[in-house]
Amino acid sequence: MNESLSRIVIMAEMHGRDLIRRHIAIGLLVALPLSFYFSSVGEGRDAVGTGGVAMAFAVGGATVFSALSSMEVDQRLVMSGYRPLELLIGRLLFLCPFGVVISGIFTAVMSPISHPDDLGVLLLGVCAVAAVAVPFGIAVAAVVPRELEATLVLIGVVGIQLAVRHTSTVAKALPFYGPRLLIEAGLTGRGGIAAPLLEGAFYAVALLLVARVFVGPRLSVTATRS
Amino acid sequence: MAETADQLVVEGVSKAYRHAIVLDRVSMSVAGGEIVALTGENGAGKSTLMRICAGLLRADSGRVRVAGAVGYCPQTPGLFELLTADEHLVMFGRGLGLGRTTALRRGHELLDEFGFPVGARVVTAEMSGGTRQKLNLAVALLGDPGLLLLDEPYQGFDRGTYVNFWDHCRTWSDAGRAVVVVTHMLAELGRADRIVELPSHPTQDRL
Numbered sequence: 161m162n163e164s165l166s167r168i169v170i171m172a173e174m175h176g177r178d179l180i181r182r183h184i185a186i187g188l189l190v191a192l193p194l195s196f197y198f199s200s201v202g203e204g205r206d207a208v209g210t211g212g213v214a215m216a217f218a219v220g221g222a223t224v225f226s227a228l229s230s231m232e233v234d235q236r237l238v239m240s241g242y243r244p245l246e247l248l249i250g251r252l253l254f255l256c257p258f259g260v261v262i263s264g265i266f267t268a269v270m271s272p273i274s275h276p277d278d279l280g281v282l283l284l285g286v287c288a289v290a291a292v293a294v295p296f297g298i299a300v301a302a303v304v305p306r307e308l309e310a311t312l313v314l315i316g317v318v319g320i321q322l323a324v325r326h327t328s329t330v331a332k333a334l335p336f337y338g339p340r341l342l343i344e345a346g347l348t349g350r351g352g353i354a355a356p357l358l359e360g361a362f363y364a365v366a367l368l369l370v371a372r373v374f375v376g377p378r379l380s381v382t383a384t385r386s
Numbered sequence: 387m388a389e390t391a392d393q394l395v396v397e398g399v400s401k402a403y404r405h406a407i408v409l410d411r412v413s414m415s416v417a418g419g420e421i422v423a424l425t426g427e428n429g430a431g432k433s434t435l436m437r438i439c440a441g442l443l444r445a446d447s448g449r450v451r452v453a454g455a456v457g458y459c460p461q462t463p464g465l466f467e468l469l470t471a472d473e474h475l476v477m478f479g480r481g482l483g484l485g486r487t488t489a490l491r492r493g494h495e496l497l498d499e500f501g502f503p504v505g506a507r508v509v510t511a512e513m514s515g516g517t518r519q520k521l522n523l524a525v526a527l528l529g530d531p532g533l534l535l536l537d538e539p540y541q542g543f544d545r546g547t548y549v550n551f552w553d554h555c556r557t558w559s560d561a562g563r564a565v566v567v568v569t570h571m572l573a574e575l576g577r578a579d580r581i582v583e584l585p586s587h588p589t590q591d592r593l
Binding site (some may be wrong): 163166167170171174177178181182229230232233235236237239240241242381382 | 440441442443444450456458460462464465466467468469473476477478480481482483509525528529
């Protein structure tokens with residue numbers, strides 16, 4: 161296997177092992193969006209949008225904790241021979257499939273209760289929440305590298321996205337607007353898919369770039385060899 | 387073993403954090419086969435100098451040159467809380483270009499030397515402070531570096547392990563490595579070949 165690829169795979173494996181062992185934290189993070197969904201399910205099908213976007217708490221939160229718990233290790237890993245980009249890709253390689261699995265479970269819980277018109281698009285929307293939540297968590301951890309502050313930013317952004325009407329200007333400027341539109345499209349069977357997907361992809365890439373800009377200097381190891 | 391060429395050369399290195407000068411034109415060199423004890427008051431910049439020498443921190447001015455691979459053992463172990471010793475060895479080993487088997491074999495040899503319970507499926511968070519430091523030290527040595535930068539690596543060691551640690555330093559220097567140990571333990575300074583004391587700076591008194 162290519163050296164760089166093998167380093168990426170090892171990083172994904174180790175992030176996975178580290179995160180999977182945080183049983184209680186993961187349980188709580190998954191319980192949070194489920195509680196959002198079940199507490200609003202009596203008010204109609206909007207509960208799916210609420211629960212779906214609230215899943216960003218689970219995936220984004222897991223990402224923030226994964227990124228921050230390895231902060232002290234990361235520079236040492238770079239010193240041992242890893243490239244910062246390999247660390248980032250390794251993290252994504254575990255977290256993205258992890259987010260997709262949680263999305264699948266979450267969609268499986270919601271569909272028999274809320275009966276979406278297009279299950280496939282709903283699953284796509286919930287997966288899109290996860291796909292944006294991972295870069296969002298990485299970017300938040302990069303810009304605000306302390307657990308309390310990072311968690312507050314996560315709660316703030318996802319909370320505002322949940323609180324404002326999805327037609328408002330503020331909602332449209334936030335990262336989970338595209339995924340929310342997809343969830344709505346899955347629920348009602350109406351609405352486009354391409355534009356929300358593109359918007360989600362744009363946010364994901366932009367957030368990764370932000371993370372790269374902030375983390376790069378922090379991880380740099382000065383070449384001092386004579 | 388006789389001392390060989392310089393493994394580490396520090397020339398006029400300065401570093402300040404906000405209003406505090408931490409290092410002011412520090413120069414030193416360490417040859418292969420030599421043990422240097424780096425001492426100084428709290429805040430004298432010992433850990434900062436170690437981080438600069440390891441390439442983890444940029445100096446404001448001055449130059450650092452190292453001749454080969456560097457093994458850096460930080461004061462606080464930079465380890466994942468929920469990974470085992472073996473998983474750390476595999477992960478750091480991969481960065482150093484070692485396969486899983488080689489990293490484990492070499493890592494187990496090192497851990498065995500320190501009296502670490504090799505093969506235990508215990509994650510770092512459940513290890514005692516001293517056991518964690520042994521793993522920290524083994525990770526620093528995994529790549530067979532020519533220069534060892536050890537920042538108070540014996541914290542949490544029991545008396546026997548602490549004494550053995552200095553014996554290990556001698557073994558490493560006999561093998562031609564340059565060893566720099568940050569220490570406050572005055573009783574053990576005689577075990578170093580040379581002592582470099584960093585001065586404290588007047589600006590630090592205001593902090």
